[in-house]
Amino acid sequence: MTLVESDAGAWSVEARDFPTNKGGLCRKGWTAAALLDAPDRLTTPLIRDTKAAPLRTASWDEALDRIANAIRAIQAERGPDAVAMFGGGGLTNEKAYLLGKFARLGLGTANIDYNGRFCMASAAAAGLRAFGIDRGLPFPLEDIPGADAVLIVGGNPAETMPPIMQYFEGLRAHGGRLIVADPRRTPTAEAADLHLALTPGSDAALALGLLNVAIRDRLIDEHYIATRTSGFDEVRRLALSYWPDRVERITGVPALQIQTAAHLLGEAAGAMILSARGPEQQSRGVDNTLAFINLALALGLPGKPHSGWGCLTGQGNGQGGREHGQKADQLPGYRRLADPADRAAVARVWGVEPDSLPQPGLSASELLAALGGPIAGLIVMASNILVSAPDTSRLRERLKALDLLVVADIFLSETAAVADVVLPITQWAEEDGTTTNLEGRVILRRRAKLPPAGVWNDAAILSALADRLGTADRYGQLGTAGAFDELRRASAGGSADYAGISYARIAAEDGVFWPCPHEDHRGTPRLFADRFAFADGRARFHPVRHGEPAESPCADYPFWLTTGRVLAQYQSGTQTRRVADLQAAAPDPFVELHPDAARTLAIAPDELVEVTTRRGTARLRARYSRKIRLDTLFVPFHWGGEGNANILTSNVALDPISRIPEFKISAARVSKMPGGAVAARGNPVSPEGTAS
Ligand SMILES: Nc1nc2c(c(=O)[nH]1)N[C@H]1C(S)=C(S)[C@@H](COP(=O)(O)OP(=O)(O)OC[C@H]3O[C@@H](n4cnc5c(=O)[nH]c(N)nc54)[C@H](O)[C@@H]3O)O[C@H]1N2
Numbered sequence: 001m002t003l004v005e006s007d008a009g010a011w012s013v014e015a016r017d018f019p020t021n022k023g024g025l026c027r028k029g030w031t032a033a034a035l036l037d038a039p040d041r042l043t044t045p046l047i048r049d050t051k052a053a054p055l056r057t058a059s060w061d062e063a064l065d066r067i068a069n070a071i072r073a074i075q076a077e078r079g080p081d082a083v084a085m086f087g088g089g090g091l092t093n094e095k096a097y098l099l100g101k102f103a104r105l106g107l108g109t110a111n112i113d114y115n116g117r118f119c120m121a122s123a124a125a126a127g128l129r130a131f132g133i134d135r136g137l138p139f140p141l142e143d144i145p146g147a148d149a150v151l152i153v154g155g156n157p158a159e160t161m162p163p164i165m166q167y168f169e170g171l172r173a174h175g176g177r178l179i180v181a182d183p184r185r186t187p188t189a190e191a192a193d194l195h196l197a198l199t200p201g202s203d204a205a206l207a208l209g210l211l212n213v214a215i216r217d218r219l220i221d222e223h224y225i226a227t228r229t230s231g232f233d234e235v236r237r238l239a240l241s242y243w244p245d246r247v248e249r250i251t252g253v254p255a256l257q258i259q260t261a262a263h264l265l266g267e268a269a270g271a272m273i274l275s276a277r278g279p280e281q282q283s284r285g286v287d288n289t290l291a292f293i294n295l296a297l298a299l300g301l302p303g304k305p306h307s308g309w310g311c312l313t314g315q316g317n318g319q320g321g322r323e324h325g326q327k328a329d330q331l332p333g334y335r336r337l338a339d340p341a342d343r344a345a346v347a348r349v350w351g352v353e354p355d356s357l358p359q360p361g362l363s364a365s366e367l368l369a370a371l372g373g374p375i376a377g378l379i380v381m382a383s384n385i386l387v388s389a390p391d392t393s394r395l396r397e398r399l400k401a402l403d404l405l406v407v408a409d410i411f412l413s414e415t416a417a418v419a420d421v422v423l424p425i426t427q428w429a430e431e432d433g434t435t436t437n438l439e440g441r442v443i444l445r446r447r448a449k450l451p452p453a454g455v456w457n458d459a460a461i462l463s464a465l466a467d468r469l470g471t472a473d474r475y476g477q478l479g480t481a482g483a484f485d486e487l488r489r490a491s492a493g494g495s496a497d498y499a500g501i502s503y504a505r506i507a508a509e510d511g512v513f514w515p516c517p518h519e520d521h522r523g524t525p526r527l528f529a530d531r532f533a534f535a536d537g538r539a540r541f542h543p544v545r546h547g548e549p550a551e552s553p554c555a556d557y558p559f560w561l562t563t564g565r566v567l568a569q570y571q572s573g574t575q576t577r578r579v580a581d582l583q584a585a586a587p588d589p590f591v592e593l594h595p596d597a598a599r600t601l602a603i604a605p606d607e608l609v610e611v612t613t614r615r616g617t618a619r620l621r622a623r624y625s626r627k628i629r630l631d632t633l634f635v636p637f638h639w640g641g642e643g644n645a646n647i648l649t650s651n652v653a654l655d656p657i658s659r660i661p662e663f664k665i666s667a668a669r670v671s672k673m674p675g676g677a678v679a680a681r682g683n684p685v686s687p688e689g690t691a692s
């Protein structure tokens, strides 16, 4: 996008004809300029003198001194790991890099993780296990229309990534087929040729059923399996017991549809399987994802033209945010903190002893569970955890128990509203930096306007804190461009290698795809044509079975509850709830349910109802929809207060490998409000939402 300023000083957005969006933007993009002069923008630090006191304005010196003193006190008493950091996939590559470096060298803590743990973690772990590398799409978006069949598993790009729908339209324009597996008939499913309305949590069974048919009907690529992969025999043996009738019983998807889908994929000259949060945000998220990768490998797709497996990455920098070291177990360049060679490589660039680097720390949900216990101080940059993390009622108590909560944000988010210190920061249009998109394309975002007086860039905050903590000699003092230069060196030789990428090249070339190991290298739009990223060059099959999610419907909680997104709101809503057009389109939290289910409970359309799980109760407007399964409820998570979806989700049902929470599955009941029907209200922008 391009930001344009009118003669009168008003900002607006124009869509660029860039190779990814090709002139398209979604509603949130078109209206994004509204945030630049939002009236309630934070422009001065805020401090709370005691836990019971309200936030008051403070100078930067006072705020930074307060933070540094509290950090010193906590670490002196409880050790360096008692202060933690929480980052976000919305941060630029430079900031993500600095956050990881600041945690390890500025604070000396092992405990840093980020909201990508709630997002891409299962797909990332599965990609690493199967291909040896984690890049969302191993091919550019422009390859999609050239395919003949595409299966989207648990993704709703028509609402979550509208500009990429043009690629699926291109696919269908030449007779290619789109298949969507989703418990709801979403706008994406409606744009498809075949909708597999599976039972929530039955993804692995569906994948095994498709593989069963592919084996039975000789659609698999035996030559590819023999020459490019290892481990198929065990997977074949497992798949043989998932015949279509059995899979129909587990998934609710008719056997005939399973056979049709398998043939569409297996007979296509080019076929793709694209994964999103539906199968991934589950306590079996890695297995679910691996089950579909197994199918892709058996069909011989990865590395073939207009074919492959990929993951539709979420946030603006969802890909780059997971490469540069803000993850608990990771160093820049997608290096591993537990690997001695990786530690030595990064320690050399940082000019420190490898042994002085902390070991891997707690993953996001576990880190949040440790607040008020082993962790007494938390710095949050670029996440609104009190809306978006699982089990927010428990989290609210834990945040209260901290000695120090610091939130750096553009606005007073729900999380900022309960902080001890709030720091006002620059936003996207007011700073330079790179992001890496779902294709692995590194893109440059140039500053378009000056920030308001009084706000700082996140990088400046980290530098000022290192100064006060006496760790500036270890942490260094890097601004944005300096951070990118160092990131290039620290990533050199790693799997996400940025060594050959420069701001000048990105600007001249419409982005550069990593890996790009040196300046004469063209970058790598397509991976896996000849080999996978393991020493023997072969991709790995992983034997996975179907298994039950942590909770299933029962007499007390008879529905499947799933959560996700709507078109007009973004994430925790801090940004989009402040845009009038978007608020008008999606004003308040709701639960989508089938009218036949609603009627048996005497719930009228638009009535305010209670949805309850083992964690708690949320109050939501009942929205009738014939596009959802009778046994399933859907609640978007964009609001705080009593309509917050994450009052309902679990912080302990985690995938054993990716540690992602089971956002997509809870057992729930829905009931009328005690005392009878109440008409629903709109939800204001205020941090506490509709909380009474
Ligand atoms: N408008 C909007 N766009 C966004 C965002 C936003 O907040 N708002 N967020 C961005 C981010 S960070 C992300 S990660 C992406 C997410 O993008 P998506 O993954 O497309 O979005 P979700 O709505 O989380 O989930 C997708 C679908 O999974 C389905 N689903 C639920 N349970 C299951 C299940 O058990 N199995 C299967 N197969 N499907 C299931 C849901 O019905 C839903 O339609 O969107 C990005 N784009």
Ligand SMILES: Nc1nc2c(c(=O)[nH]1)N[C@H]1C(S)=C(S)[C@@H](COP(=O)(O)OP(=O)(O)OC[C@H]3O[C@@H](n4cnc5c(=O)[nH]c(N)nc54)[C@H](O)[C@@H]3O)O[C@H]1N2
Pocket: 088, 089, 090, 091, 092, 115, 116, 118, 119, 120, 277, 281, 314, 315, 380, 381, 382, 383, 384, 385, 387, 388, 389, 408, 409, 410, 411, 413, 425, 426, 427, 428, 458, 563, 564, 565, 570, 571, 572, 573, 574, 575, 637, 645, 646, 649, 663
């Ligand atoms: N129930 C349920 N919960 C979910 C999900 C779900 O599907 N269901 N999805 C999960 C997923 S995939 C994700 S990605 C998370 C997202 O949830 P969050 O991590 O809460 O994401 P945002 O709402 O984007 O929060 C970013 C915050 O940082 C601020 N911000 C923006 N840019 C910057 C910056 O450069 N620096 C700083 N310091 N702050 C900045 C914004 O104003 C905003 O308050 O939610 C997760 N939670």
Ligand SMILES: [Mo]
Pocket: 118, 119, 120, 314, 315, 318
């Ligand atoms: Mo995400």
